[in-house]
Amino acid sequence: AQSVTQLDSQVPVFEEAPVELRCNYSSSVSVYLFWYVQYPNQGLQLLLKYLSGSTLVKGINGFEAEFNKSQTSFHLRKPSVHISDTAEYFCAVSWAAGNKLTFGGGTRVLVKP
């Protein structure tokens, strides 16, 4: 079965430091890749997506992610985090156009002053 793995369940980071959240998936055939963010007591909102084209994808709030087909990874990065980036981050993959999303287990980011 297809799977999505987020290697870190929690990432504490100091304000203005960089952060990287790791995401790996089980197969690289025709994948569509997403990162969602969930702020406290809210639903998920899309940060960025990779459908095709450039492997470096830029999203909202200064986040970016890089698709690496050979390593079946889609890691999320931000060069300098703010307190307001404290949230839960979910990697998600669709293995075919229009197919259901499979979510990773999530990574909780806690930004400390």
Added chain:
Amino acid sequence: EADIYQTPRYLVIGTGKKITLECSQTMGHDKMYWYQQDPGMELHLIHYSYGVNSTEKGDLSSESTVSRIRTEHFPLTLESARPSHTSQYLCASTLAGGPSGELFFGEGSRLTVL
């Protein structure tokens, strides 16, 4: 901004009660989904619908049921709530034929069964 709404946002209810969680979207999306989110964050798909009168069970078995009588409305019902049903339930939708997998989420319904 997504136009998908869930009610109630919070519900505390006793064991054995019937509950319905409402989900409505005004975007004309054909595909709608219900996810159950554990306290440990993980999301599990419990129901989905690809259009009116179409409903399917998701990856995680659930005692809840859903209906899709109108495009914009996708309610979830528990006939007899139990403490094991305590969780957050997230509704989502997407446009069929749109960018693959880009879901719009409601703010969630947090259910506590005593």
